Amino acid sequence: MQAMLLAVLQGVSELFPVSSLGHTILVPALLHWTVDRRDPTFLAFVVVLHFGTAVALVVFYRREWLRIVRALVASVRRGRLSGARDEHIAWLLVVGSIPVGILGVYLESPVRGLFGSAAFASIFLMINALIMFAGEFFRRRQHENRGKQYKRLEAMTWMQSIAVGLAQSLALLPGISRSGASIVAGLAVDLDHEDAAHYSFLLATPVIGAAALIEMPRLWGAGVHVIALQALVGALLAGVAAYLSVAFLTKYFQRNDLRPFGWYCLAFGALCLGLILKGVIA
Amino acid sequence: MKYVALVVAIICFLIAVLYALGAIGWFADPAHRHHYSHFALFVVLGALALVWMRFAAQPARP
Numbered sequence: 001m002q003a004m005l006l007a008v009l010q011g012v013s014e015l016f017p018v019s020s021l022g023h024t025i026l027v028p029a030l031l032h033w034t035v036d037r038r039d040p041t042f043l044a045f046v047v048v049l050h051f052g053t054a055v056a057l058v059v060f061y062r063r064e065w066l067r068i069v070r071a072l073v074a075s076v077r078r079g080r081l082s083g084a085r086d087e088h089i090a091w092l093l094v095v096g097s098i099p100v101g102i103l104g105v106y107l108e109s110p111v112r113g114l115f116g117s118a119a120f121a122s123i124f125l126m127i128n129a130l131i132m133f134a135g136e137f138f139r140r141r142q143h144e145n146r147g148k149q150y151k152r153l154e155a156m157t158w159m160q161s162i163a164v165g166l167a168q169s170l171a172l173l174p175g176i177s178r179s180g181a182s183i184v185a186g187l188a189v190d191l192d193h194e195d196a197a198h199y200s201f202l203l204a205t206p207v208i209g210a211a212a213l214i215e216m217p218r219l220w221g222a223g224v225h226v227i228a229l230q231a232l233v234g235a236l237l238a239g240v241a242a243y244l245s246v247a248f249l250t251k252y253f254q255r256n257d258l259r260p261f262g263w264y265c266l267a268f269g270a271l272c273l274g275l276i277l278k279g280v281i282a
Numbered sequence: 283m284k285y286v287a288l289v290v291a292i293i294c295f296l297i298a299v300l301y302a303l304g305a306i307g308w309f310a311d312p313a314h315r316h317h318y319s320h321f322a323l324f325v326v327l328g329a330l331a332l333v334w335m336r337f338a339a340q341p342a343r344p
Binding site for chain 2 (some may be wrong): 076079080081094098101102105106210214215217
């Protein structure tokens with residue numbers, strides 16, 4: 001039952017700008033679940049959940065991914081960029097994924113070793129809220145008060161894509177949301193909420209998928225006891241939760257902003273930190 | 283520029299192989315001898331350098 005709840009939690013919090021890593025640390029601590037995050041079985045189960053989430057994202061954006069991959073392959077065959085929309089987005093995604101790929105491989109393990117506690121997750125969750133509030137404050141100042149025009153996704157530059165990719169890397173810190181950081185970075189490079197969220201979800205797909213594929217050997221590692229049925233149901237639940245989340249969020253960001261998620265992160269982070277300081281949760 | 287890209291690709295593939303064999307472990311978890319995530323990263327970077335070489339090898343548009 002705990003595993004199934006964890007699957008739904010992972011699927012939802014991976015795409016909502018509330019930090020999946022932070023929640024998979026804090027929620028089990030809050031509910032007094034005995035989860036050993038270094039246990040090979042737990043790590044293997046998390047790999048399966050990531051795989052389910054990545055598949056859900058591919059399925060949701062299947063037509064766009066097909067166009068993007070076709071455009072990417074065509075440009076490599078041609079050996080030249082044509083400037084077409086899908087091709088430009090394809091290369092923006094490649095360029096934007098490089099920073100998080102390098103930083104993820106080199107920093108994930110030491111960062112989680114240093115900041116993998118519930119106390120740090122609570123603090124970073126509140127910092128995540130401040131990042132979203134700051135992003136919204138500067139967006140409103142630039143675009144609503146000064147009338148600066150929004151930019152379309154295909155008008156993004158390579159450097160701006162690298163900047164969004166670097167922002168996404170902040171999610172290595174438990175409590176900082178990958179989608180939150182990348183949406184704020186998208187707003188900072190003059191995208192509107194809809195395009196910033198759209199780009200964040202597209203950028204998430206190769207990152208989550210690659211992370212799951214690289215960690216896949218853990219499933220067959222020593223000391224792993226993931227039951228096939230449990231893993232399958234977990235991946236399915238995480239995938240369905242992720243699909244419904246991205247469907248909701250793409251609609252939500254057409255008219256709304258990040259502030260409600262900021263308030264949630266601030267309140268939940270403060271609550272958890274308070275309970276940790278009181279000794280209620282470890 | 284295409285030769286720079288080729289050199290970068292060769293270096294990336296070499297580093298990838300060394301990580302996979304466990305001959306190097308720069309900034310990697312010492313608990314694991316073969317660093318497959320580092321191997322995969324450098325294979326991808328090497329492949330991207332080859333794509334860069336292909337783009338650089340094309341004559342400039344008139």
